[in-house]
Amino acid sequence: MSDTPFGFSNRDDDERKRDEDAARGRAENPSASNPFGFAIGGSGVGGFDPAQLGQMLTSIGQMLSGMGGVGGPGMPSGPVNYDVAKRLARQQLGASVNPISQGQAKAVADASHLAELWLDAATTLPAGATRTVAWTGNDWIEETLPTWKRLCDPVAQQISSMWTASMPEEAKEYAAPMLGMLGQMGGLAFGSQLGQALGQLAKEVLTSTDIGLPLGPSGTAALLPTAISEFSAGLERPESEILVFLAAREAAHQRLFAHVPWLRQQVLGTVEEYSRGIKMDFSSLEAAAQNIDPAALADPARLEEILAQGSFEPQTTPEQKAALERLETLLALIEGWVEVVVTEAIGDRLPGAEALSETLRRRRATGGPAEQTFATLVGLELRPRKLREAAALWRRLTTDARMEQRDGVWAHPDLLPDSTDLDSPAGFIDRVMGGGATAFDDPLAQLAETEARERAEREQGRKQAGEGSDSPKDQS
Template sequence: MSDVPFGFSNRDDDPDRKRDDQSGSGANNPFGFAFGGLPGGAAAGGAGGFDPAALGQMLTSLGQMFSGMGQPGAQSGPVNYDLAKQLARQQLSSAAPLTDGSRKAVTDAAHLAELWLDPATTFPAGAVKTVAWSAGDWLEQTLPTWKRLCDPVAEQVSGMWSSTLPAEAREFAGPMLGMLTQMGGMAFGSQLGQGLGQLAGEVLTSTEIGLPLGPAGTAALLPGAIAEFSKGLERPESEILVYLAAREAAHQRLYAHVPWLRQQVLGAVEDYARGIRMDFSAIEEAAQTIDPMALTDPSKLEELLSQGTFEPQTTPEQRAALERLETLLALIEGWVEVVVTDAVGDRLPGAGALAETLRRRRATGGPAEQTFATLVGLQLRPRKLREAAALWRSLTTQAGLDARDTVWSHPDLLPGSADLDSPAGFIDSVIGGGTTAFDDPLAQLAETEAREREQRAAENGDDSDEAPQK
């Protein structure tokens, strides 16, 4: 496969979206080849009518093509993950193995970071273990989450094939649709493998890109990538390791003790992916011009795969999911930044410069963000990170640690995007007791049920002291 990105470009009138959209465009979509053209220039369902003999010829050509592709393993879903893992590992074959020294350094840094974090937040340690990962370890441990994030996108694209065929052609196209779906799974698997291979060699921790990619309760740092990242920063690598360990531990505390957070973050990505809607007009037009016999020529296939014939339309549901995700990521990253800054204090002289370096690394995107945009189709960026950090800082100063961390007790208590722009009203509501209603959700539920029982008893004319139980 060519290394054209899988990412979708979204047609969005929001200038902020356009300004930051650097992901691949529909013109570079490897799924963007049309399949409807038939030999002799007659499109399926077009003026020339549907020709079963031509379809059979196409199936034969596709079968010959598949027999020489040599795909590893069987594909059971919309993405060929066996192929993805194989291609990713090929990129990591030269990575240096972990040493006992690097493992011990990670363990010591994590232990120190946890001690420093204890007085900076009310959340206790959230990681059951802290480990050193190689790039290959990162690939293996995060792949289950990538499957969860990528499958909704691939399923939408896979459904394109049957949606665009006319009813008459659909009766004859069962085997061909299966082949096309398999081709799609291989194309996505190829892009996934290339992207994850690059990302695995660059990420510093399991939570660096904002998502909880690794197993719950496992904090992980990648010493090889951290050593490369440390070059040119003019700070000791040990100091950088402790700072990154503190950030990883802070993320783990938040995800471990805010039980709804992991689902909210990953669910927002899934909602975005499931909202993809295709404009099939370009496919229908291409169906009249593409000769399916070209599929037997690998160079022609590469050309078709790289041209692209459709772009997804950004729906209101996607915009809402994206705004929800961006705000949530900003709140998470802003909270982590404030907590880690308070935890390390003056212990790490270069902490301020490190925080700014990591903030810019996220804000400017870079390979990690572009990889995610390629795989899932959206820019993963906490656009209001500075505003979120300023809000958490003000809330910490004016209301204290307990009130600040209690805001995480229920998703409805979190500040919204507008609050990040104008935080004064939100901070006043917290200081004034705005979070008390959800301080104990179970107690609130019991109180609500008690009121409902009392109301039913009154409606039934029951004057007894104890209302009937549900």
Template sequence: MSTVEVMADLPFGFSTGDDPDPDKPGNDDSDAGSPGPSGSSRFGGDFDAAHLGQIFTQLGQMLTGAGNAMATGASSGPVNYELARQLATSSIGFVPPISAATNAAIHDAVHLAETWLDGATALPAGTSRATAWSPTDWVENTLATWKRLCDPMAQQIATVWAAALPAEAKNMAGPLLSMMSQMGGMAFGSQLGQALGQLSREVLTSTDIGLPLGPKGVAALLPHAVESFAAGLERPRSEIVTFLAAREAAHHRLFSHVPWLASQLLGAVEAYAKGMKIDMAGIEELARDFNPASLTDPAAVEELLTQGVFEPKATPEQTQALERLETLLALIEGWVQTVVTAALGDRIPGTAALAETLRRRRATGGPAEQTFATLVGLELRPRKLREAAVLWERLTQAVG
């Protein structure tokens, strides 16, 4: 089978094994087993020792109920989201409760931002409530959307192996495939949970990664992350909060009144998943020389898994889906930047500086970049974000 390898990172910790940019920082072979930006190993997810107890508990429950599940055909889905939620929330640790004064300040900032945005865009307000979220609140309020984003990818990874097997092999391996599916759900859930736990401490708003992750109409800022972001910026906290509130409100206007955007974003992720292929010819070649006795040797097993033969290969169809997703995200970010600058530029002196700080944050691998590197292997390019912002500025000047 012919495959085209085009991405440096594949979803859920997979790697093509052939990095097109070997000189890129972080690609030193000596660090091949070190965790990536999402806290997972490039070999499919380094389990955090602090989470082993929960993982083993889930494993015991899985083994206990495996017989019933196989007998009834029940399935918990391609990702164990309960495990993901538990790992994410447990990794957050203690966070001081959000005060009533902080909640009120965020509510007032969103209200003020909405008033200013009314003069910068014809799209009406898209928020019905403004609130402050803790990292745990972010996990709980966004998990439903993560299911929609992750299910297509995880389902394709889970089924592409079985679909490529001959019919006789499927019949012989039926019970084993069911067990492997459950174990795969645990593996995906573990990696997703660790990634969400890290993201929850870094995202500034509910739309920080460019997607409508939270409930419709709820504008949310995460004050603990905002405080970390504000450190060293030498701008008044009120300016920073109002700037972020304006970005959050602008995103909600766009997603509320251009409803096809969300479906297009999710459709691009699904199209990427459907384009995934497994190189069965490579697996067959490996099987001819495979010695089953080597499975007792951990070093031999590790070598087998790191050869890249079992990893999904990126295809031209996936490249097109990623290009569409990247373009949509860039257009969204460009519109938000243009509208917020128009609304706040004459009112908050630090608007341009804050916008530049966010651009640099993205360029150095912010939450959005980490999320899409983990989810779909996409590296968002700052060049496209700048081009999109220029496009919206020119359109605004031309037609208002």
């Protein structure tokens, strides 16, 4: 993977040089400001030749109508063609996807029931799943696609704007039909990329929360028996033991997301916040599109080559970096809490639990399909970088404080440890165990107390400011 924090190369050092080269190129070659290759000096307004534009529209329309119905009536609206994404993802899985057998469904149900019984003694949070199901890879695609739409649309919106970003204003009126077609092409391209990524991911995910995000429907715990069987084949433990272990992890995630009402929105909202802030650099696409013969757009192979040359690169902002740090910390806290609670629940019941925990921890840390999918589609690496530190903090709270105090930290986002607390947890643990111990028994009371104190301080500040403003009059 890339050493850069978002999986993309950093072009900040070359940005000024690129802008200078672009300006010089436009001066030497007037068509450089004409990224779609329209003729200059024609009879159209602003030098654009409507006849040539008509040829381009005809070529693009023929190409779209030949793409399996894409571009015809009923073409899905929006920045991503999710019909294409779903179709390609299912094709990745192939036609050999076997339905869930009765034996697999019963094994998942039994493992989940046992895991829930063990978890009852390890956390104050009650069971969160209203149903437990066994999914195929196709089920995972179908059930998680609504969440993927929420996560991918912000980035796709940015990409779709590239068709008009560098187009002269006087050309947009003439090009309106073509821009609609190009928008469909952009949705098709992103949908194709998403479909390939989800198809690969559907082969490898083990549960609905395997990548740390609540991708499935609320209240639904899901395990994928076929993927779990393939995962178990490389380990020296019975598959039934691994199934119970994974069921416990899934159930612990469900308890957390169900009974910490703000958590699901906080996680997904932080990803959305990061994605909406991405600033795209389409200079490479613009350079590739200069002086293109409009007839070339009718050739799908040539068009694919152009789009490949125009791969986008995000220009990150301080706000995005802050959002990324919050997301990484939150994911680490979630995964660390799940690890500690599951370990305590299982105890010595599963001899291989510790080795399984380490295997899953390394699977996340080294970057599997989840990280690659997010680095490609959302522009960030989905990696809880401080998972070990977070697990150590929750473990110390469990040992040194009480289970009620540990779980009470989740009552409000303001009570959670931050990144610096993970690096040096002693102060945070002292606040929970020391003078703040009773407050963490009732964290909402602590929050109300903090807000009341802040209001009193603001009121005192206003009074002092008022007295200061009256003092000159008094002196007079």
